[in-house]
Amino acid sequence: MAGIDVISWQIRPKIQEILSRGADFAGIDRQAAFELMGLELHSRETYALMHTANQMTRQQFGRKGENHFHIGVNIEPCPFNCSFCSLTESAGIFKKRVEFPTPEIIEWAKTAQAEGADALNIMTTGTYALRKLLDLGGHLKASVSTPLVANTRDLSHKEAEQLLEAGFVGAYHAVRLGEGKDTPFVVRKRIDTIKVLKDVGLKWMNCVEPVGPEHDIGEIVDLMFLAREYKATYSGIMRRINFQGSPMEPYGMISELEMARMLAVSRLVMGDIPAAHCSHEPDEISLLAGGNLFFPEVGANPRDGMDQMGGGRGKSIRLTQQIHREMDLDPALPSNCF
Ligand code: SF4
Numbered sequence: 425m426a427g428i429d430v431i432s433w434q435i436r437p438k439i440q441e442i443l444s445r446g447a448d449f450a451g452i453d454r455q456a457a458f459e460l461m462g463l464e465l466h467s468r469e470t471y472a473l474m475h476t477a478n479q480m481t482r483q484q485f486g487r488k489g490e491n492h493f494h495i496g497v498n499i500e501p502c503p504f505n506c507s508f509c510s511l512t513e514s515a516g517i518f519k520k521r522v523e524f525p526t527p528e529i530i531e532w533a534k535t536a537q538a539e540g541a542d543a544l545n546i547m548t549t550g551t552y553a554l555r556k557l558l559d560l561g562g563h564l565k566a567s568v569s570t571p572l573v574a575n576t577r578d579l580s581h582k583e584a585e586q587l588l589e590a591g592f593v594g595a596y597h598a599v600r601l602g603e604g605k606d607t608p609f610v611v612r613k614r615i616d617t618i619k620v621l622k623d624v625g626l627k628w629m630n631c632v633e634p635v636g637p638e639h640d641i642g643e644i645v646d647l648m649f650l651a652r653e654y655k656a657t658y659s660g661i662m663r664r665i666n667f668q669g670s671p672m673e674p675y676g677m678i679s680e681l682e683m684a685r686m687l688a689v690s691r692l693v694m695g696d697i698p699a700a701h702c703s704h705e706p707d708e709i710s711l712l713a714g715g716n717l718f719f720p721e722v723g724a725n726p727r728d729g730m731d732q733m734g735g736g737r738g739k740s741i742r743l744t745q746q747i748h749r750e751m752d753l754d755p756a757l758p759s760n761c762f
Contacts, residue, residue, distance in 0.1 A: 439469045443476045446692030449484070451652060454645060460689045461641045470685055477688035477714025481701055489748030489755040490658075490700045490717035491741050492573065492629075493541040495532055496724030497548055497560065498523045504550040506600070506607040508634045509726040510667040511549050517667065524723055526560060530567045532722050537570045539741045542759035544568070545596055545629075545719065547575040554583055558590040565591030571762045573629055578609070578617040584624040593762060594627030594657060599647060601632070601639045606672075618654050627761070630656040631702055632690060634664035635683065638675040644686065648693040657761055658717055659694055660702030661687045684713035691715075699760040706744045711751035718744040 435443075442456040452460075463470045499522040501513040510517050533544055544564065548557055557576055564572055574587050575596040587595065599614040600607060621628045632647040651659035663683045666673045678686075687703050691714030694701065702717035703710035720741040745755040 433468065435469045435472050439463070439472065443472055443692075446695070447476050447480060449480065449696040451695035451697075452692050454649065457645045457648060457689055457693055458641060460692065461645065461686065463685065465681060465685060470688075473692075474684060474688045474713040477691035478712050480691055481714045481716050484696065485700060485716050485760050486757065487752065487754045488700075488716060488757040488760055489711075489745065489751075489753030490542050490702075490759055490761065491540065491744050491748075491755055492543040492545050492702075492717060492719055492761075493533075493536040493570075493741055494545045494547060494575075494719045494721035494723075494725065495529060495536075496721065497529055497546060497557075498552050499724045500549050500551065502549045502551060504608055506726075507671045508600075508602070508606060508636075508664050510670070511724060511726050514671075515667070515669065517669075522724075523556075526563055529560065529723075530563060533564050533568045533570065536722075536741060537568045540745065540755060541570050541720075541741055542755075543571045543573050543594075543761065545573045545575050546592075547596075547724070548577075549724070550577055552576065554579075554586070558586055561587065561590035561592050571759075573627075578613050579620055581620050581624060584617075584620045584626055588624055588626055592626065594629050595621050596629040596631075597621060598630050598633055599650060601635060601643055601647065615650070615654075618650075622654065627657040628654060630654075630659045631662045631704065632659065632686075633662035633704070635661060635678055635686065636664040636672060636675050637678050645689075645693075648690045651690075652693055652695070652697055655697050656694075658698045658700040658702050659690060660704075660715060660717065661690055662702075662704035665705065680707045680709055683707075684709040684715075687715050688713040706747055708747055708751055711748065711753060716748075716753055718747070720744045 505512045573594040700717040703715040706718040
């Protein structure tokens with residue numbers, strides 16, 4: 425049997441140079457990101473890339489493992505029909521509108537706070553009335569001290585200011601992969617909302633998502649650089665999970681290891697900008713590739729069917745905290761994001 429060379433650890437000089445530049449936290453350029461995205465998955469270069477991203481995260485964020493608890497407050501057959509989303513009319517999984525009662529949402533929030541959540545991400549579907557989200561924000565603000573982050577539709581300045589007044593400190597908003605093609609939304613408008621968030625003083629939270637095998641490197645890298653340009657509080661990578669019957673099923677899904685390689689590239693692109701770096705869904709390998717932020721979840725989410733609602737796919741907060749501990753991160757430390 426041929427021996428495995430464990431003595432030398434030479435990597436290609438060009439990649440070595442990119443990693444050294446990245447490790448200085450100045451960010452890498454687009455060409456360098458392309459090089460890294462194309463690395464062979466089981467090469468030393470990929471492991472060196474993940475090691476570099478891991479070192480950066482531990483140096484910048486310490487041992488903090490972040491858990492931002494996602495609460496999907498409603499379910500509806502959404503008429504916007506984004507093709508990667510299970511909460512659509514066209515998917516036909518959800519036939520009726522469901523709005524989880526405010527007392528139940530408050531209980532989820534209190535439990536998450538008691539269990540050490542670093543933030544509460546309050547997610548609505550595309551047509552959920554902003555007025556209701558503002559009311560809910562007020563109730564949550566009066567009940568818990570955990571920072572509130574909204575995840576809702578595009579916003580005007582006035583609406584974003586209302587979110588701030590209602591008690592939200594940040595908003596998750598992404599230009600999704602395939603935006604305008606797999607969704608009916610306009611990239612320009614999504615970016616305008618990011619600017620609005622920054623203008624009014626809401627923290628902008630982001631992720632490059634939902635990544636599938638069909639997305640080309642250029643499109644993925646563009647979104648990494650968007651996060652850097654507009655100084656996201658955190659960014660990272662979320663892979664697309666194909667629900668049963670999804671129109672994206674023929675494309676398949678990327679593996680956790682592929683997501684980890686991408687996450688590491690994103691970490692080097694972000695440099696010293698972010699306060700955390702996220703991956704979704706939660707897994708161990710991300711925490712060796714520059715990730716430190718998970719989204720445990722309850723209620724509705726855009727990847728599941730009815731049978732997995734209520735803390736299914738995204739895993740519960742205790743489990744995500746346990747993954748952090750297993751990988752030598754500490755979820756009990758204070759958040760770096762707020
Ligand atoms: S991603 Fe949002 S807007 Fe698009 S279909 Fe799903 S709930 Fe509706």
